[in-house]
Amino acid sequence: MIHRWLVSLALMATLGLVPKALNAQAANASHTHVRHVLSAFTSAPEGQGLLPTAEAEAAIAVRHAGLAANDPTDIDRMKEHSRHVLHAIDPTAFAEGPGQGFGVKAAAQGIVRHIELASGSDGASAGVRTHAAHVAAAATSVSQRADQIVDLARQILAAQDYLRASRMVEQLQALCEDLTTGADASGDGVISLDEGGLQHVRQHMELMAQGEGLR
Numbered sequence: 001m002i003h004r005w006l007v008s009l010a011l012m013a014t015l016g017l018v019p020k021a022l023n024a025q026a027a028n029a030s031h032t033h034v035r036h037v038l039s040a041f042t043s044a045p046e047g048q049g050l051l052p053t054a055e056a057e058a059a060i061a062v063r064h065a066g067l068a069a070n071d072p073t074d075i076d077r078m079k080e081h082s083r084h085v086l087h088a089i090d091p092t093a094f095a096e097g098p099g100q101g102f103g104v105k106a107a108a109q110g111i112v113r114h115i116e117l118a119s120g121s122d123g124a125s126a127g128v129r130t131h132a133a134h135v136a137a138a139a140t141s142v143s144q145r146a147d148q149i150v151d152l153a154r155q156i157l158a159a160q161d162y163l164r165a166s167r168m169v170e171q172l173q174a175l176c177e178d179l180t181t182g183a184d185a186s187g188d189g190v191i192s193l194d195e196g197g198l199q200h201v202r203q204h205m206e207l208m209a210q211g212e213g214l215r
Contacts, residue, residue, distance in 0.1 A: 050111045125212065148175055
């Protein structure tokens with residue numbers, strides 16, 4: 001009886017008549033990684049997705065970069081809030097602060113890793129593969145920008161002159177905002193995906209999820 005059922009299933013597969021629920025099982029491996037990015041990742045704060053984690057940490061970094069810039073003559077204030085930026089970007093660079101303890105950098109790297117796993121999964125659709133490449137490019141840009149922020153924040157912490165520190169704080173503020181918007185680094189008038197920010201990651205993740213029936 002079981003043998004007969006397996007033969008029938010094989011014949012149905014050959015004819016393209018396998019029920020959608022069975023065909024969907026192959027795609028579910030890619031969907032698992034899509035969900036890790038969008039909505040549920042065990043190691044992230046409160047089990048939320050890697051993308052909302054990155055977005056929340058980036059918002060904290062933007063807020064504290066702005067606070068650092070409030071008084072360009074107060075070097076202690078600039079340094080205090082630069083530490084808070086560091087914590088939101090990479091808590092391994094500064095362990096205490098107002099961030100969620102995960103960091104933009106780790107979240108962006110996690111997005112790249114899991115979206116590439118989604119794309120490489122058996123049964124991943126053409127839509128997943130196409131948007132995964134776009135997501136990975138933008139998330140890699142975010143990760144690289146996070147490294148620039150860490151380096152700049154450390155320079156602010158080492159500064160002795162408030163004038164020099166304030167100029168770097170202005171750069172810090174712009175870089176933190178670019179985490180979300182991206183930036184036209186090439187100067188060609190267009191923010192390409194490899195210059196992109198978290199809003200580009202969000203755009204292509206939503207398109208992917210809609211195409212896969214996950215939204």
